[in-house]
Amino acid sequence: MAEESDVRPGEVVIELPASFDAGVHFIGRIRTPFKTRDDCPKNTSQSEAVGRVELDPLYAPGLKDLQLYSHAILLYWMDQARRDLVEQVPAHLGRPRGTFALRSPVRPNPIALGVVEIVGIEGGTLTVRNVDCVDGTPLVDIKPYFASTDSFPDARRP
Amino acid sequence: MAEESDVRPGEVVIELPASFDAGVHFIGRIRTPFKTRDDCPKNTSQSEAVGRVELDPLYAPGLKDLQLYSHAILLYWMDQARRDLVEQVPAHLGRPRGTFALRSPVRPNPIALGVVEIVGIEGGTLTVRNVDCVDGTPLVDIKPYFASTDSFPDARRP
Numbered sequence: 001m002a003e004e005s006d007v008r009p010g011e012v013v014i015e016l017p018a019s020f021d022a023g024v025h026f027i028g029r030i031r032t033p034f035k036t037r038d039d040c041p042k043n044t045s046q047s048e049a050v051g052r053v054e055l056d057p058l059y060a061p062g063l064k065d066l067q068l069y070s071h072a073i074l075l076y077w078m079d080q081a082r083r084d085l086v087e088q089v090p091a092h093l094g095r096p097r098g099t100f101a102l103r104s105p106v107r108p109n110p111i112a113l114g115v116v117e118i119v120g121i122e123g124g125t126l127t128v129r130n131v132d133c134v135d136g137t138p139l140v141d142i143k144p145y146f147a148s149t150d151s152f153p154d155a156r157r158p
Numbered sequence: 159m160a161e162e163s164d165v166r167p168g169e170v171v172i173e174l175p176a177s178f179d180a181g182v183h184f185i186g187r188i189r190t191p192f193k194t195r196d197d198c199p200k201n202t203s204q205s206e207a208v209g210r211v212e213l214d215p216l217y218a219p220g221l222k223d224l225q226l227y228s229h230a231i232l233l234y235w236m237d238q239a240r241r242d243l244v245e246q247v248p249a250h251l252g253r254p255r256g257t258f259a260l261r262s263p264v265r266p267n268p269i270a271l272g273v274v275e276i277v278g279i280e281g282g283t284l285t286v287r288n289v290d291c292v293d294g295t296p297l298v299d300i301k302p303y304f305a306s307t308d309s310f311p312d313a314r315r316p
Contacts, residue, residue, distance in 0.1 A: 023178025045307040062244040064256030070314035086220040098222030100300035108183050109298050140267050142258035147313045149203040155305045156228035
């Protein structure tokens with residue numbers, strides 16, 4: 001849901017294209033202890049919370065062998081976020097930064113990415129640790145985490 | 159483009175829902191040296207190739223400050239991949255594995271994820287190292303890489 005009202009001074013609003021280029025299927029929901037956005041931890045590293053990734057039965061066979069991995073990447077859809085800001089002013093920064101230099105849920109395609117620890121799998125339900133999103137968040141994809149391609153412990157940030 | 163013909167024995171085909179739940183804007187294209195899928199390296203860790211992420215001018219302001227980071231996460235749309243397999247038989251494995259335990263481009267939402275090293279930014283063009291996709295692949299998102307939330311060097315895999 002776009003929240004048209006809460007644009008801060010210095011933020012840049014664009015007019016998004018009238019049509020979409022591709023479509024997404026929601027493949028399940030993420031169940032977490034967080035009922036509102038204000039309840040959520042800032043990110044997965046600040047959360048020890050356990051959540052359940054409940055797949056639609058149609059997609060449940062896709063979990064086969066995922067338990068062989070210790071971690072998974074979840075892609076989920078931030079359906080409460082507006083999509084039309086290309087520069088944002090995060091409260092902790094106090095000045096504009098580009099949307100693609102932020103992990104804010106507000107982005108042209110509101111897909112969030114969280115690395116979680118796999119606790120267990122039973123049927124179409126994946127139990128994970130380190131969830132950070134609102135209860136009921138739509139799931140878009142699950143990927144196994146590969147340290148060889150995904151882990152850059154020395155990556156620099158400001 | 160779905161390639162209906164190339165289903166291997168043991169793979170599980172599903173009938174996807176007739177409608178989508180959300181829409182995606184392609185925000186740019188990834189230019190790489192790889193003209194076909196057969197030319198592509200298996201993944202980003204097997205590629206030293208330099209590519210250009212060309213943003214649509216509408217979204218170019220979103221790159222502001224991204225150069226403060228050493229690495230970025232690209233999300234891109236595998237528009238040549240079929241979407242209707244929940245179990246697949248990778249050639250290297252020879253038996254079925256769930257789609258969500260694979261990094262195959264074939265998945266209900268064909269969004270690929272690649273961590274790349276940032277080489278430079280000029281206007282709406284981001285130059286990166288370690289690209290692995292076909293030239294012209296549609297871009298869906300760019301995120302700064304945070305070692306604190308994204309790096310798990312000890313993650314286990316089979």
